Amino acid sequence: MSSTERTYFSKYWYIDKMDTDLHGQIYSESGIAYKYGVAVFNAPAIIDADYKDEIKVLLYSISEEDYIIKRGDAIAQMGFMKTLKSLKIVTEIDGCSSRDVTITMIKDVERKGGFGSTGK
Secondary structure, three states: OOOOOEEEEEEEEEOOOOOOOEEEEEEEOHHHHHHHOEEEOOOOEEEOOOEOOEEEEEEEEOOOOOOOOOOOOOOEEEEEEEOOOOOEEEEOOOOOOOEEEEOOOOOOOOEOOOOOOOOO
16 A cells, blocks of 8 residues: 555455344554554444445555555454434534434345445
8 A cells, every 4th residue: 555545455255144233343453553554544434234245444544655465464353333223313412402303214125335325
């Protein structure tokens, strides 16, 4: 990776099925982040429970030197978290009165995409 470069990496890992009350989170691998300035760009990257496609990692480098990623290098790590779902959220902004925010839930269907596919 060149200095200040952003690039996708994949080991051709796919998610077949995830419990609907979980989501995955991809984090930087602390060793290369500390030693070489290479990190997950959008950490923590979120993988929704209904995602059924290849997992890709978006890395970036803040180092002034190039870094070569070799086969077998640990470039990221993934953990799973419980997902709390709600159809309606009440918020308070800067001490002002509450306002209702309606949340539209994604239907429970197989979805592909990633990197912005659930938002516009």
